[in-house]
Amino acid sequence: MLKFKENLPGYIFFGFALSAIAALFTIAMFIFREGIPVIIEYGFINFITGTTWAPTRGDFGILPMIVGSLSVAVGAAIIGVPFGVCCAIYMAEFAPEKMKKVLRPTIQLLAGIPSVVYGFWGLVFIVPFIRNNLGGNGFSLLAASVVLGIMILPTIISISEVSIIAQPKTYKEGALAMGLTRWQTICKVQLPAARSGIIAGIILGMGRAIGETMAVIMVLGSAAQIPKSLLDSARTLTINIGLEMSYAVGTHRQSLFATGVVLFVIIMILNILAQYFTRQRVKKV
Amino acid sequence: MIKLTARTSERIAKVFILSIAVLIMGILIWIIGDILLNGIPHINFSFLSQMPRNMGREGGIFPTIVGTLMLTVLAILIAVPFGVGAAYYLAEYTKGGIVTRIIRFGAESLAGIPSIVYGIFGVLLFVEILGLGFSIISGALTVSIMILPTIIRTSEEALLAVPKIYRDASFSLGATKWQTIRCAVTPTAIRGIVNGVILGVGRCVAETAAVMLTMGGNVLAVPSSISSSGRTMAVHFYILAQEGVMQNAYTTAAILIILIFIINIGTNAVIDQFISKRTKGAR
Numbered sequence: 001m002l003k004f005k006e007n008l009p010g011y012i013f014f015g016f017a018l019s020a021i022a023a024l025f026t027i028a029m030f031i032f033r034e035g036i037p038v039i040i041e042y043g044f045i046n047f048i049t050g051t052t053w054a055p056t057r058g059d060f061g062i063l064p065m066i067v068g069s070l071s072v073a074v075g076a077a078i079i080g081v082p083f084g085v086c087c088a089i090y091m092a093e094f095a096p097e098k099m100k101k102v103l104r105p106t107i108q109l110l111a112g113i114p115s116v117v118y119g120f121w122g123l124v125f126i127v128p129f130i131r132n133n134l135g136g137n138g139f140s141l142l143a144a145s146v147v148l149g150i151m152i153l154p155t156i157i158s159i160s161e162v163s164i165i166a167q168p169k170t171y172k173e174g175a176l177a178m179g180l181t182r183w184q185t186i187c188k189v190q191l192p193a194a195r196s197g198i199i200a201g202i203i204l205g206m207g208r209a210i211g212e213t214m215a216v217i218m219v220l221g222s223a224a225q226i227p228k229s230l231l232d233s234a235r236t237l238t239i240n241i242g243l244e245m246s247y248a249v250g251t252h253r254q255s256l257f258a259t260g261v262v263l264f265v266i267i268m269i270l271n272i273l274a275q276y277f278t279r280q281r282v283k284k285v
Numbered sequence: 286m287i288k289l290t291a292r293t294s295e296r297i298a299k300v301f302i303l304s305i306a307v308l309i310m311g312i313l314i315w316i317i318g319d320i321l322l323n324g325i326p327h328i329n330f331s332f333l334s335q336m337p338r339n340m341g342r343e344g345g346i347f348p349t350i351v352g353t354l355m356l357t358v359l360a361i362l363i364a365v366p367f368g369v370g371a372a373y374y375l376a377e378y379t380k381g382g383i384v385t386r387i388i389r390f391g392a393e394s395l396a397g398i399p400s401i402v403y404g405i406f407g408v409l410l411f412v413e414i415l416g417l418g419f420s421i422i423s424g425a426l427t428v429s430i431m432i433l434p435t436i437i438r439t440s441e442e443a444l445l446a447v448p449k450i451y452r453d454a455s456f457s458l459g460a461t462k463w464q465t466i467r468c469a470v471t472p473t474a475i476r477g478i479v480n481g482v483i484l485g486v487g488r489c490v491a492e493t494a495a496v497m498l499t500m501g502g503n504v505l506a507v508p509s510s511i512s513s514s515g516r517t518m519a520v521h522f523y524i525l526a527q528e529g530v531m532q533n534a535y536t537t538a539a540i541l542i543i544l545i546f547i548i549n550i551g552t553n554a555v556i557d558q559f560i561s562k563r564t565k566g567a568r
Binding site for chain 2: 006008009010012013014015016017018019020021022023024025026027030031034083086087089090091094095099102103105106107108109110112113114115116117118119120121123124125150153181182183184204207208210211212213214218238241242245246256257260263264267268270271272274275
């Protein structure tokens, strides 16, 4: 009895811990249950390769949304990764304590700002800038890439910084002792050693970009077309759900859950990849 | 000659990455500064305490403050036992193995799931199947799952950061595992755990997509109970911005930002004080 009493908290905590996997499983189950029938009925291939989204007429092609989601993710990475990795190098290797004391809260705050605020900033500054200087109506892949590129900075910075710092000191010291400059050490030794961690950060950042809804709605427009240039409006999977969920009924509504299924699968693939690369890092260190 | 080039490139590189770090800070200041400059002058008591009129074009944001508060408190109350409990299991009890790996996989994956997916899940399960309707409780249940990974990760890190010697000392005094966790580990880790909870609060306040879908954002009355629908400030801000009601959008956003600011920075000091008092009391 005493043993049981002593172990009781452990059992309770175990129960709580199971909630994490139970929640993931439940989410997947409900979304798949609601979304799969439409995918089967319409045909999986038709669903993901169809280019016409006209749910009220029974056309459920989500290829434009898949292309839209992937484009903004790549665009965000092109903008966010160089900035993020450089900032991480600075924080890990060069920043004096004072600078770190300013930078850390900055990045914390960047991570904490509501996504609607980023979208609003894009709406007020980036969209008009593109409209006035580059043409089009401003609601564009370019605007979304800029906004998302900034939004994913905290993810990339924190994970890259950790993986640079977490290396054994001997790597850096060895390279410096060989007469390499600090910059050479970073480029030739520390960054390659931190590679899997940085890749994990980039993947998670792209996942965040693909999953973002509010900010992209505000700066990307919502045209359900395959974008042909950076200045074209587009629609992501998330926008598709976010815009139409409130009024959709019947098969239309189910097709939004089917969109959710595709989104869920893409995100889970990225999640698993990121976790794989994180483990690589841990193994090496 | 070669050495000189290496030195020069080192210098250029240093300046380059420093300017990027400064640029990132500049962008943050731009985003926040614009909102604060345009918003703060219009924050006053009547804006905070009045009902919105004409769909938010005039009047204040009182109901959305109540909505934000109710959503956050409820979501935290639901998520904290699960999140902190899971962290205790992962940090103190597990001996590894397949089940733990599955739990970890679940927690890490939850962190990556888009809020819109949580939103449609919430609509399906809480709003419809459980019959809770578009309500604050549906929103809170949805958001509580979203903040679970944040709380688990931060709390687990806090627990793991407690030096092993604390546990060894406690065991060697004859304390049981539970006593050790309660009296030696928890007081040391509590600051980190509270930090995790605060990060969760921040996410509740900032969340828009999932809340908008599950709470039913059309209602602008003061929510009378947890089963009323309502808007949070973030949702209200989004709707105002989309409708082009710029001034009130700015003011609402400024309040949101200040709130996030307080959550992010101000709390640390408060916790420090709280903790030092607590540990003194324990001694």
